[in-house]
Amino acid sequence: MKTIIKTTVISILVLSFFPLFLYAGNSLQDKIKTAVNSPSPKADVLIENLITSYIKLAREESLADNKEILLSEILKSNLSDKKALTYEIEALYAKRLLKLEKARHYIIKALDEITQENPKFIRLLRTLAFIDTDLENYMRAMESYLIIQKHLQKPKDINKLVLNYTHIADLYIKSNLFEEAINALDMAYSLAVQQEKKYIPNLLYENKAIAYFHLKNLDSLQHYAAKIAGIRSSDPMVDHRLKYMTLLLKNDKEAINEIKTLADSPGDTDKLHSYLHLAETYLVFNQTAKAKEIIFKLLCSTDLKNLGYMRSRLFSLMGDAYLKEKQFDLSAQYYKKGTDQSSLNTLKTMKTGSILNLLKYDEIKKKYIVAQENLEVRQNYLFLFAAVAGMIILTFIFLYRSLKIKKKYDQLMFNKLSSEISFINSHEIRRYLSNILGIIMVIKVSEDRNETYFEFEDALFDSAEKLDISIKSIAAKLNEKAESCT
Numbered sequence: 001m002k003t004i005i006k007t008t009v010i011s012i013l014v015l016s017f018f019p020l021f022l023y024a025g026n027s028l029q030d031k032i033k034t035a036v037n038s039p040s041p042k043a044d045v046l047i048e049n050l051i052t053s054y055i056k057l058a059r060e061e062s063l064a065d066n067k068e069i070l071l072s073e074i075l076k077s078n079l080s081d082k083k084a085l086t087y088e089i090e091a092l093y094a095k096r097l098l099k100l101e102k103a104r105h106y107i108i109k110a111l112d113e114i115t116q117e118n119p120k121f122i123r124l125l126r127t128l129a130f131i132d133t134d135l136e137n138y139m140r141a142m143e144s145y146l147i148i149q150k151h152l153q154k155p156k157d158i159n160k161l162v163l164n165y166t167h168i169a170d171l172y173i174k175s176n177l178f179e180e181a182i183n184a185l186d187m188a189y190s191l192a193v194q195q196e197k198k199y200i201p202n203l204l205y206e207n208k209a210i211a212y213f214h215l216k217n218l219d220s221l222q223h224y225a226a227k228i229a230g231i232r233s234s235d236p237m238v239d240h241r242l243k244y245m246t247l248l249l250k251n252d253k254e255a256i257n258e259i260k261t262l263a264d265s266p267g268d269t270d271k272l273h274s275y276l277h278l279a280e281t282y283l284v285f286n287q288t289a290k291a292k293e294i295i296f297k298l299l300c301s302t303d304l305k306n307l308g309y310m311r312s313r314l315f316s317l318m319g320d321a322y323l324k325e326k327q328f329d330l331s332a333q334y335y336k337k338g339t340d341q342s343s344l345n346t347l348k349t350m351k352t353g354s355i356l357n358l359l360k361y362d363e364i365k366k367k368y369i370v371a372q373e374n375l376e377v378r379q380n381y382l383f384l385f386a387a388v389a390g391m392i393i394l395t396f397i398f399l400y401r402s403l404k405i406k407k408k409y410d411q412l413m414f415n416k417l418s419s420e421i422s423f424i425n426s427h428e429i430r431r432y433l434s435n436i437l438g439i440i441m442v443i444k445v446s447e448d449r450n451e452t453y454f455e456f457e458d459a460l461f462d463s464a465e466k467l468d469i470s471i472k473s474i475a476a477k478l479n480e481k482a483e484s485c486t
Helices: 002-024 028-036 040-056 060-076 082-096 100-112 120-134 138-153 158-174 178-192 202-214 218-229 236-249 255-263 271-284 288-299 308-324 328-352 355-402 408-445 449-485
Strands: none
Touching: 028 040, 028 060, 040 060, 040 082, 060 082, 082 100, 082 120, 100 120, 120 138, 120 158, 138 158, 158 178, 158 202, 178 202, 202 218, 202 236, 218 236, 236 255, 236 271, 255 271, 271 288, 271 308, 288 308, 308 328, 408 449
């Protein structure tokens, strides 16, 4: 009896767990087939998760096969956005291999396939910003983040706005604007705490810790690293990154092993900077041969040839390595290359402007839009005022004509008053009103309304004020005469 019961229990357990084993054993091909044949919202989530697992986080040796399986099944499907999805996969695959220009090419093609109302738009634009950041196209990356921010402010999606600010902070960090990064993260935090259920993403704490690492502030770095460590769902890659940064500030050689663990992992989404930090750390602990090996590998990569700031740092590190080896001629050569590259970077920044200039421009643009709205309101009031003044003038003219029975003296005085009013109306009111209408027309047809508005702002308000004075003068004359006749 006991044997039968035992057998029955085992059978039930096996049958219960069989579907889980079957699901776990499913191949990528089975999973993508299930995903593309699912209903619309569910299909999007499943496909995004598969792209993350099998392209973003997969080991490099399996990337090519994973990509081909995903592309094959998606292209055979009836998905409406399948072209955009295939371009996205190609872009993420190229990004993993540090083929950044190719990645940018594909993500732009993906964006061309969808509208801004498509839920995938923000995801693709965010990927473009990540790629542009790696390519040191910081201005273009910031433009993408500002577009995302404007899209998210319409439905007031606080969680996504918080994440967008953390991504902007990452861009600041890679641009060496560490104080600005901390300000952006403070803004993200203030948005997060406004919610009933406070959602503070790990990425916010991670970026704060990284910013303080670059500022050599060990206490603040450890403070935010401890916050992440206290969260059960913390990413092991983040733990390794913050641990090696902490060890480096403590001048602990164990930092090398932590960076290597991170750089060798497929889950490291920032391999380029991980390798750079590994080379720097080797130099700190006088392992110049290993440092030079990494630096040479990065310098010889054709896909990284246009990264001006990265190359200037690599040249400088190579100079440091040869200096430690007392090869002064080679050291001087690489220092010169680093200086030349830095000069080119400065010229590029002068031509294209900085992120801070872009933000200032965006702020001015917002003020211009507000000014335009205020101007329209003022114009409406001005036209209303002119109409009322016209009605008043017409009313008094009709009154004048209806008072013919009065004395001849009054008739002459009213005739004189009418002449004065006509003169003011013809030579002053119409002139100022024509000026105002002319300026408005110039602003409307100009290519740059912002610049044209500011050029004519003083003239516009001067004409409006003089028109107001003229109308008041008419009213004053009429009132004066009316009072004298009562």
